[in-house]
Amino acid sequence: MRFGPTDKFWVVTDPTPESETGDVLFQASLHDLELQFKGGLSSAQHPTLFTERAEADAEAQARMVAARAARAIAAATPQQPLRAAARVAVLDGNGEILLESDLA
Numbered sequence: 001m002r003f004g005p006t007d008k009f010w011v012v013t014d015p016t017p018e019s020e021t022g023d024v025l026f027q028a029s030l031h032d033l034e035l036q037f038k039g040g041l042s043s044a045q046h047p048t049l050f051t052e053r054a055e056a057d058a059e060a061q062a063r064m065v066a067a068r069a070a071r072a073i074a075a076a077t078p079q080q081p082l083r084a085a086a087r088v089a090v091l092d093g094n095g096e097i098l099l100e101s102d103l104a
Helices: 030-038 053-074
Strands: 009-012 025-028 048-050 087-091 097-102
Touching: 009 053, 025 030, 025 053, 048 053, 053 087, 053 097
Parallel strands: none
Antiparallel strands: 009 025, 009 048, 087 097
């Protein structure tokens, strides 16, 4: 598919602890995305582009779940064995990694 400077697509980024879905899923053009990068978006936030909203929404929801799981594990009491975990991963039905998130 060809995209020009004003054609819209969907963008998903990694959530922060305060993020809501609207913070990690948004529609943008190449021009809009340029402004996002100038405003502080970076590759470290793993921006991913989608042509279909349904796919982008599924990705955003999965990232939100992974981030919540990572925070819950990181906040566990010292008696919990998961406290030593460094990453959380969401796998598909075949065991392939869909999303990963550092716990630190």
